[in-house]
Amino acid sequence: LTPILLITFPAATQYFMWEKMRLPIGATFCVMTLHFGQWMNRVFNFYMWAWFPVNFVTPSLMIPSAIFLDVTLMMTGSYMFTALFGGMGWSLLFYPANWTWLAPFHLAVKHPSGPLMSIADLMGMEYVRSATPEYIRIIERGTLRTFGRDVTPVSSFFAGFISGIVYLWWV
Secondary structure, eight states: HHHHHHHHHHHHHHHHHHHHHHHTTTTHHHHHHHHHHHHIIIIIIIIIOOOGGGGSSOEEEOOHHHHHHHHHHHOOHHHHHHHIIIIHHHHTTHHHHHHHHGGGGGOEEEEETTTTEEHHHHHHSSSOOTTTTTHOOOOSSSSSGGGGGGHHHHHHHHHHHHHHHHHHOOO
């Protein structure tokens, strides 16, 4: 859902900067400013004000996707091809770009009470969330698991298709 919703502002900014100034940096500029604002929000509101761990509220990284979108517009010069190829690349690069900083949380650690678990599971178990019911914590049950074990490729290609449509809509 993040790539689909987040392509709106970069598409509009890219259109303005390409039509008015012929600069192919609209999406990257927009994503960098949005990313800076998200970090300011996470640090001041979640960490300093609510004492929420920063590891749980880190914003998603869309900078490689924005660079790909800008390069696609620069190489093709067409909004249609940018929507087709750039919109698909925008969504397909979302998972690998975020995997680089999410991968260390999948390392195995031995809990002092005995079980072997990942760092992400340990963080989720140790951080007390008193207001969250247990049924909300259970994720990926009855969702895209009917397509098989890995839902990431299916959701990424679907997000790429929809991102192309949303890109054209906002341009």
